[in-house]
Each structure stands twice: as structure tokens, then as C-alpha cells.
Amino acid sequence: MQKTFKNEKILFAEPLFQCDGLAGFTRSELYENAIHRTLRINQLKKEHNWTQEDFDIAIRCLNYEVGFVIHLSMFIPAIERLATDDQKAKWLPLAESYRILGTYAQTELGHGTNLMALETTATFDPRTDEFVLRTPQLSSMKWWPGSLGKTATHAIVLAQLIIGNKNYGMNPFMVQLRSLEDHMPLPGIIVGDIGAKLGANSNDNGFLILNDVRIPRENMLARNSKVTKDGRYIQTSTNKANYATMVLVRLSIIRWAEDTIKNGSLIAIRYSAVRRQSSLQAGGPEMQVLDYQTQQYKIFPSLAASYALFFTYEAMMKEYEIAYAQIMRGNNQLLGQIHGQLSGLKAFASDLVTYELEMCRRSCGGHGYLKASVVGETLLHTLPLVTVEGDNTVMYLQCARYLLKQIAKALAGQDVDEPTSYLKKDILSYTCPVQKGEHCTNPNYLLKIYTQRAHSAIASVARQLQFDLESGKDQSSAFNNNLVSLVQAAKAHCQLCLMKNFVESVSALERTCSENLASVLRQLCLYFGLHGIVTASGEFLESEAIGLQQLEWIKAEELKSLAAIRPNAVALVDAFDLHDQTVMSALGRYDGNAYQHLFEAAKREPMNQTQVPPAYYKYLRDLIKGQPLAKL
Numbered sequence: 001m002q003k004t005f006k007n008e009k010i011l012f013a014e015p016l017f018q019c020d021g022l023a024g025f026t027r028s029e030l031y032e033n034a035i036h037r038t039l040r041i042n043q044l045k046k047e048h049n050w051t052q053e054d055f056d057i058a059i060r061c062l063n064y065e066v067g068f069v070i071h072l073s074m075f076i077p078a079i080e081r082l083a084t085d086d087q088k089a090k091w092l093p094l095a096e097s098y099r100i101l102g103t104y105a106q107t108e109l110g111h112g113t114n115l116m117a118l119e120t121t122a123t124f125d126p127r128t129d130e131f132v133l134r135t136p137q138l139s140s141m142k143w144w145p146g147s148l149g150k151t152a153t154h155a156i157v158l159a160q161l162i163i164g165n166k167n168y169g170m171n172p173f174m175v176q177l178r179s180l181e182d183h184m185p186l187p188g189i190i191v192g193d194i195g196a197k198l199g200a201n202s203n204d205n206g207f208l209i210l211n212d213v214r215i216p217r218e219n220m221l222a223r224n225s226k227v228t229k230d231g232r233y234i235q236t237s238t239n240k241a242n243y244a245t246m247v248l249v250r251l252s253i254i255r256w257a258e259d260t261i262k263n264g265s266l267i268a269i270r271y272s273a274v275r276r277q278s279s280l281q282a283g284g285p286e287m288q289v290l291d292y293q294t295q296q297y298k299i300f301p302s303l304a305a306s307y308a309l310f311f312t313y314e315a316m317m318k319e320y321e322i323a324y325a326q327i328m329r330g331n332n333q334l335l336g337q338i339h340g341q342l343s344g345l346k347a348f349a350s351d352l353v354t355y356e357l358e359m360c361r362r363s364c365g366g367h368g369y370l371k372a373s374v375v376g377e378t379l380l381h382t383l384p385l386v387t388v389e390g391d392n393t394v395m396y397l398q399c400a401r402y403l404l405k406q407i408a409k410a411l412a413g414q415d416v417d418e419p420t421s422y423l424k425k426d427i428l429s430y431t432c433p434v435q436k437g438e439h440c441t442n443p444n445y446l447l448k449i450y451t452q453r454a455h456s457a458i459a460s461v462a463r464q465l466q467f468d469l470e471s472g473k474d475q476s477s478a479f480n481n482n483l484v485s486l487v488q489a490a491k492a493h494c495q496l497c498l499m500k501n502f503v504e505s506v507s508a509l510e511r512t513c514s515e516n517l518a519s520v521l522r523q524l525c526l527y528f529g530l531h532g533i534v535t536a537s538g539e540f541l542e543s544e545a546i547g548l549q550q551l552e553w554i555k556a557e558e559l560k561s562l563a564a565i566r567p568n569a570v571a572l573v574d575a576f577d578l579h580d581q582t583v584m585s586a587l588g589r590y591d592g593n594a595y596q597h598l599f600e601a602a603k604r605e606p607m608n609q610t611q612v613p614p615a616y617y618k619y620l621r622d623l624i625k626g627q628p629l630a631k632l
């Protein structure tokens with residue numbers, strides 16, 4: 001499932017990477033520890049000739065609890081995508097050697113989604129051949145960019161380009177924030193950390209106020225557009241190309257989602273295998289809670305989602321690489337497709353894992369509420385994924401916008417992109433394919449149901465929009481009147497993509513792996529398909545892809561699937577090949593000694609380092625001895 005990290009032993013031999021101790025760290029300690037880790041991994045990479053992939057896997061093994069995440073995942077990729085070759089030659093070596101530390105400063109206090117309304121300006125001054133950067137009012141200040149608070153010496157600032165009195169829209173500018181001598185903010189720069197968050201507190205997400213900060217004209221990252229010395233704006237590629245970094249990060253977020261749900265399902269399943277509680281037979285031995293059908297119903301979806309996201313990430317990485325190679329050669333033909341696909345799938349993946357991680361946490365009972373179980377921490381660390389790189393609702397709407405274009409092409413008899421080729425089919429030609437028995441136990445048949453449901457959802461909202469427009473609604477009212485259905489259509493398409501990637505990946509694997517493994521993966525794929533239909537049964541019924549009778553058969557097969565997966569559940573999470581130090585959970589250790597690890601973690605609790613708490617001497621002693629309390 002995860003390329004086994006052959007260097008795990010080297011990494012986890014060092015106390016710095018042993019994760020138990022993170023609990024109880026202050027924010028400053030977490031922040032320092034994260035920086036220390038990234039730089040130490042960099043040293044290990046050099047000492048042991050690790051590849052970049054080894055470096056990336058090491059970061060994943062630490063659940064991205066490292067420093068410079070934005071520097072590595074956005075600042076450097078943005079230079080690669082937005083800078084000219086000369087600018088790359090200047091900035092990339094500095095960034096890759098950490099001589100400059102960067103962030104991607106786009107979001108403002110007042111705007112994150114609506115990039116057209118960003119208020120930061122970069123005004124060209126032809127007299128000095130410079131841009132003057134300004135955050136004109138409180139709401140304009142950059143707010144949220146990772147590493148901006150205390151670390152970044154430079155930022156790629158997204159600002160409205162102003163030449164004369166004309167606004168040329170959002171463009172990227174390289175701005176130095178801090179001195180490379182003493183790390184102090186430069187003149188005109190006010191910068192700091194935005195404060196503690198629900199999680200990811202090792203990251204110094206920051207704010208940035210720009211008071212007439214001057215930068216040379218060559219600091220505008222000019223791959224897609226540039227300004228000449230005499231103030232002419234020359235666009236060399238579509239403005240959308242300036243959005244390219246976000247597309248890459250949305251792909252990375254699918255991988256991040258996959259990593260977190262693997263952790264969660266591993267903890268929940270291993271703990272459920274060792275936890276014995278109650279019995280179904282009066283006086284009988286206590287059962288492994290993993291044998292309760294309800295426990296399986298709660299946590300097998302996260303197991304199936306782990307594999308589904310793994311296969312979808314692999315498929316989307318290939319799709320992205322093809323598109324990116326063309327875009328970097330100036331051919332933007334696949335830009336709309338990759339944007340539409342990754343907007344939707346980033347949203348769907350992060351929605352899916354945040355829901356299923358909470359189910360994993362609940363399935364651990366009281367111990368799921370302990371930090372030492374880590375499943376709650378994993379959820380907190382994952383929550384931002386539904387917002388970062390585009391709020392999920394907005395991302396679904398971007399995906400829906402793409403789907404509407406595709407179905408319009410299909411209805412006009414034009415070619416459509418491969419991911420939406422199903423829209424070429426005549427919507428009336430679908431027959432209800434599912435009969436009892438074989439049809440409910442064959443993932444390929446289930447795929448037909450997902451296809452019909454997605455096609456129906458997209459066609460239906462397209463028709464409703466058309467109806468609203470023809471009945472006199474203007475474009476924005478018609479759109480706002482159908483946003484919920486548009487989101488629903490995007491989700492239907494994304495769920496079809498996950499199911500399609502799962503089915504196709506398993507059938508490809510079948511050709512090379514053992515029949516035993518193939519049958520286990522087929523079973524999991526079938527379960528993923530059945531469960532997806534049951535949880536969205538209203539939409540599947542509405543699309544007429546299934547009727548009530550078929551739904552009954554499918555629900556029965558889903559419950560049968562739980563029992564079929566049960567014997568392989570622990571092996572399926574062991575197959576993630578995750579080191580105990582990656583999972584960090586007292587409940588999810590490979591040795592299964594959850595209670596011992598819980599007690600070890602409790603003993604490490606700082607409060608237990610003294611028998612009598614300081615509060616005793618301040619408050620409890622007099623109270624217990626019946627003496628009057630001093631005025632508090």
C-alpha cells in the first residue's frame with residue numbers, strides 16, 4: 001500500500017523522530033521540533049544518499065508533523081510553475097538549499113475563496129521600475145499562509161496588478177519579508193503568527209501587512225504574464241495558469257487524506273481486535289468487539305476508503321503528470337479537466353476521511369478520547385483539509401461547473417474528456433442492471449449503477465438550470481437556485497471516479513497477484529461499492545439506477561460483506577506496512593498490547609511526574625483539613 005520505507009529503521013532510531021513525547025509540547029516547542037525534524041531528515045538524506053522520494057516518504061512517516069511544509073509543498077512548486085527560466089535559475093537553488101524560506105501568501109483576512117476580490121495590490125512604478133505592494137485595509141492583510149508567522153524570509157504574494165489606473169488581476173510576486181542577516185522583518189513589513197489552531201500547531205500560519213513595500217520589476221513571477229519596463233502588460237498564457245500550484249496541492253491533499261484514513265482504520269481495527277467487551281451469549285466469554293456487526297459497520301468503511309483513495313491517488317497522479325507536462329509546454333488543453341477533477345476529488349476525499357476518522361475514534365470507546373489513542377489527534381490534523389486549497393463546497397462547485405460544460409458538449413454531439421465520457425451515453429438507454437445474486441456481488445455491475453446515478457444527477461441539474469434560465473431567472477439567480485444540486489452532482493461524479501479507479505485497479509492487479517489476494521481485494525471493492533450505494537440510497541433510487549427491491553438486495557449483500565471482510569481485516573491494515581512510530585497510537589501498536597501502551601503513556605504524563613500536585617498546597621490541603629480558606 002505504501003512504498004515500504006527501507007530507511008524506517010534509520011529514521012525511528014533517532015529520539016527526535018520518536019513521536020510519543022509530542023503530547024504536552026508547547027506551541028514553541030512543537031514549532032522548533034518540526035523545524036529540527038525537517039533539517040535532520042535533510043541531513044539523513046545526504047548521509048544515506050536518499051532519493052527525493054525517500055525524503056517525501058520520511059515526511060509522510062511523520063504524518064507531515066514537520067517544518068517547512070508550505071516551503072516544500074507550495075513555495076518551491078509555485079516557483080517551478082509561475083517563474084520564467086531565468087527566475088527559476090535565481091530562486092530555486094536558494095529555496096532548495098533553504099537559503100531562503102518561503103510561503104505562498106494568497107489568502108487574506110477578508111478573502112480566501114474569492115480570488116478576484118483579493119485586496120492586496122502591486123502597483124507598477126515606471127519611474128523606479130518597481131512594484132509597490134500594499135495591503136490597503138485591515139481585511140487586506142494576508143492571513144493564514146503557512147510558515148508566514150515566524151519562519152518565511154520570502155513570500156510569493158498574490159496581488160492585484162495595477163498599471164496606471166488599470167487592474168490586470170491577480171498575479172504572483174516574490175517579496176522578501178525578513179532580513180537574511182538577522183531575520184528581522186524588513187521596512188514596511190508587519191508579520192506574525194495568527195494564534196493557536198485546533199491542530200497542526202507546529203505550523204506558524206501567519207499574517208502579513210504590506211506598507212508600500214517596493215520590489216524590483218523582475219520579482220513578478222512572469223511565466224504566464226509580465227510587465228515591460230515601459231509598463232505594458234503582456235500575457236503569455238491564460239491567467240488560469242497562475243492557479244496551477246493549487247491544482248498540485250489538491251492532488252497532494254488526496255494523498256494526505258489517504259495517509260490519515262489509513263492511520264485511523266489501522267488504529268480502530270487493531271484495537272477492535274484486541275478489545276473484548278460483553279458477550280452475545282449469557283455467561284459466555286467476552287467477545288472481540290471486532291466481531292460485533294455494528295463495529296464492523298462503523299469501521300470497515302474507513303478500511304475500504306483507505307484502499308479506494310490509494311487507487312484514486314495513483315490514477316490522478318498519472319492524469320496530473322500528463323496534464324502538467326502539456327501545460328508546461330504551453331498546451332492548456334487539459335487544464336480545465338485536471339482542475340475540475342482535482343477540485344472535486346480533493347473535496348470528496350477530505351469529506352470522506354474526516355467523517356470516517358470520527359467513526360474510527362468513536363469505535364474506540366472511552367480510550368478514543370485520549371490523546372494517546374492518536375485517532376482524535378489525527379482527526380484534528382485532518383480537519384483543515386476540507387478548507388485548505390479551496391473550501392470543499394467551492395471546490396465541488398468548480399467540479400460541477402466543469403461537468404456542466406462536459407454534458408453540454410456531449411448533448412451537442414461534441415467530444416468530451418475521458419473522465420466524463422459516460423455523459424455521451426443516451427440517458428434513456430440505461431436499464432436497471434441489477435438483478436438478485438450475481439449482479440449485487442459483482443463490482444463491475446455496481447459500477448454501472450454509479451455511472452447511471454452520476455449521469456442522472458448531472459443531467460437533472462443541467463435541465464433545472466436550463467429551465468430556470470428559460471423561465472426568466474438571470475444566470476446568478478439560476479445558479480444560486482441550484483447550488484445544492486450542483487454540489488450533489490459533483491459528489492456523484494467523484495464517488496463514481498473512486499469506484500471506477502478501485503474496480504479498474506483491482507482487475508489490473510488480478511493479472512499479477514495471487515488469487516487469494518485478488519479475492520480479498522475484490523471483496524473489499526465490492527463492499528466499498530455496496531456501502532456507497534446504501535449511504536446515498538436516496539440519490540440512487542432517484543436516478544432510477546436501482547429500485548426498492550434492488551436496494552434491499554444490496555443492503556443484504558453489504559451486511560454479508562462485513563462478515564466476509566472480518567477474517568482479513570487485521571491483515572488488510574497490516575498491509576499498510578506502517579511503523580508503530582508513524583501511527584504513534586497506544587491503541588494501534590503492531591504487538592496489540594493496547595492496555596500496556598496506554599498505561600505507559602499515562603505514566604509519561606507530565607502531571608504524573610510528582611505524586612502531590614502543586615494545587616494541593618494552594619487549595620486542597622486546608623480544604624481537606626477543614627481549615628478556613630484564605631480569600632482567593
Ligand SMILES: CCCCCCCCCCCC(=O)SCCNC(=O)CCNC(=O)[C@H](O)C(C)(C)COP(=O)(O)OP(=O)(O)OC[C@H]1O[C@@H](n2cnc3c(N)ncnc32)[C@H](O)[C@@H]1OP(=O)(O)O
Nearest residue numbers: 073106112113114115116240243246252256339388389390
Ligand atoms: C504532502 C501534503 C502536502 C499538502 C500541503 C497542504 C498544506 C495546506 C496548504 C494550504 C494552502 C492554501 O490554502 S493556498 C490558498 C488556496 N486557495 C484557494 O484554493 C482559493 C479557492 N478559490 C479559487 O480557486 C477561485 O477563487 C475560484 C476557482 C473559486 C474562482 O475562480 P475565479 O477565477 O474567481 O472564477 P471562475 O469563473 O470560477 O474561474 C475562472 C476560470 O478559471 C478556471 N479555474 C479556476 N481555478 C482554476 C485552477 N486552480 N486551475 C485551472 N483553472 C482554474 C475556471 O475553471 C474558469 O475557467 P473557464 O470556465 O472560464 O474556462
Ligand SMILES: Cc1cc2nc3c(=O)[nH]c(=O)nc-3n(C[C@H](O)[C@H](O)[C@H](O)COP(=O)(O)OP(=O)(O)OC[C@H]3O[C@@H](n4cnc5c(N)ncnc54)[C@H](O)[C@@H]3O)c2cc1C
Nearest residue numbers: 104105106107111112113144145146384388389390391393
Ligand atoms: C490550516 C490552514 C492552512 C492554510 N494555509 C494557507 C496558505 O498557506 N496560503 C494561503 O494563501 N491560504 C492558506 N489557507 C487559507 C485557505 O486557503 C482558505 O481558508 C480557504 O481557501 C477558504 O477560504 P475562506 O477561509 O475565505 O473561506 P470562505 O470562502 O469565507 O468560506 C466561508 C463559507 O462560505 C462559503 N462560500 C464561499 N464562497 C462561496 C461560493 N462562491 N459559493 C458557495 N459558498 C461559498 C464556503 O463554502 C464556506 O462555507 C489556510 C487555511 C487553513 C485552515
